[in-house]
Amino acid sequence: MDIKSPKVFETSDKAHADLFNEMVKVLIENDTGLLDQLISHIGDTKPHASESEKKKWNESQIYKITADDGKYLISVPADGSIFDAIKDKGTCTFIASPGVEDSPAPSNAYLRGIQTVGQNNIGTGFAVDTSGNAYYFYYNSTHISITWTQLPTAAEKDKWNSGQLYKLTQDSGDRKPLPTVLDGTDILSLPPGRYSAAGQYLTNKPTTNDSSFFNIDVEGIDTRKDIRLCRSFDNLYWFGTVHTGGEFKGWKRMITDSDAKLNWKFPTIRNGWKTYKSEVNNDYRVRVAKDALGIVHVTGAIAGGTLGEVPAFTLPEGCEPPFPLYNVGIASSTGGFKGPQFSRQYIATDGRFCIQDTTSNKDFIVVNCMFKAKE
Incomplete structure (x- = not known):
């Protein structure tokens, strides 16, 4: 297409002719520019929109979840019903005014929510009212109303509100460490805790x-307390109570099966006494042990030493009796009248164990007794 140029104006009034000719010149220039653009567009082999792009646009979802301005899609008036307003809708946003009959919100609060699934009168969703309460809801095809549940549920809130607020441990569950001040914490004054x-x-x-580590458990009511103490390195365990009025009843140590094992010690035999040797080579060494209840056990057999107040051996430290004791022990019948013979034994408070006398010779003197050690 060619742009035809019109004839120029020729008049006796050159000023008016030039004015019109200048205007025509501008029009011709504009037409020429438009023609160039049209020719360029016609020659452009790249289309502005492909068929696949147009298909994608044509098949895109045009359903609105919100209004065009991004606000709620559905507004339920005070005399309306949320269920009726959204039951035949898909995913959508809504607002319910205060006083809507099937709104779970307080009567003076708005409710804003979103239905996340909706099809054939089946729906679920979430909503929050202007009082800050959150809810989820659902309804099914056979339902005639919405079922609302507050988040968290009332049962959950009641459970939390009824929960124990006093901390027995650290937030991590570990025991509470006590201040590292010498003699700084009175165990009896500790409040309940671990x-x-x-x-x-x-x-x-x-x-x-004792600088050992202790684990301490305290329980109580009013002025009474139950205190349990475990020493970490050897697993010894004590318990005590503070009774009404703050009266401490003292520590008691728990005895276990390991306490039944005796740690035997072998005192030195002296003053002419020696360990009895039998034909069957039994171990008659004198041995001494104190059990967890403070009971001292002495057993063995000796022979040939000095009678009287001279000790045959001395008990280990901590095994002394609280007062002088006398014990009767079996002795040999060899050289005496027929039948068993006896020896009289004396145990002093300083631990001396003496064979004072015997009804027979000194070839076989049994030491076998138990008593409570002094405290």
Whole structure:
């Protein structure tokens, strides 16, 4: 297509002719520019939109979840019903005014929500009211109303509100460490809880000069307390109670099967006495042990030493009796009248164990007794 140029104006009034000719010139230039663009567009082999793009646009979802301005899609008036408004809708946003009959919100609160699934009168969703309460809802095809459940549920809130608020441990569940101040914490004054501390930081513990780590459990009501103490390194366990009025009843140590094992010690035999040797080579060495209840056990057999107040051996430290004791022991019948013979034995408070006398010779003197050690 060619742009035809019109004839120029020729008049006797050159000024008017030039004015019109200039305007025509501009029009011709504009037409020429438009023609160039049309020719360029016709020659452009790249289409502005492909068929696949147009197909994608044509098949895109045009359903609205919100209004065009991004606000709620459905507004339920005070005399309306949320169920009726959304039951035949898909995913959508809604607002319910205060006082809507089937709104779970307080009567003075708006409710804003979204239905996340909706098909054939089946729906689920979430909503929050202007009082800050959250809810989820659902309805099925056979339902005639929405079922609302507050988040969290009332039962859950009641459970939390009724929960124990007092901390027995740290947030991690570990015991509470007590202050690291020498003699800084009185165990008997601790409130209920679970604690841990080294012994040098504790007073009123069941041991003395003890820097071991202790685990402490305290329970109580009013002025009464139940206190349990476990020493970490050897697993010894004590318990005590503070009775009405704050009266401490003392520490008691728990005895276990391991306490039944005796740690035998073998005192030195002296003053002419020696361990009895039998024909069957039994072990008659004198041995001494104190059990967990403080009972001293002495057993063995000796021969040939000095009678009287001279000790045949001395008991280990901590095994002395609280007062002088006498014991009767079996002795040999050799050289005496027929039948068993006896020896009289004396145990002094300083631990001396003496064979004072015997009805027979000194070839076989049994030492076998038990008594409570002094405290």
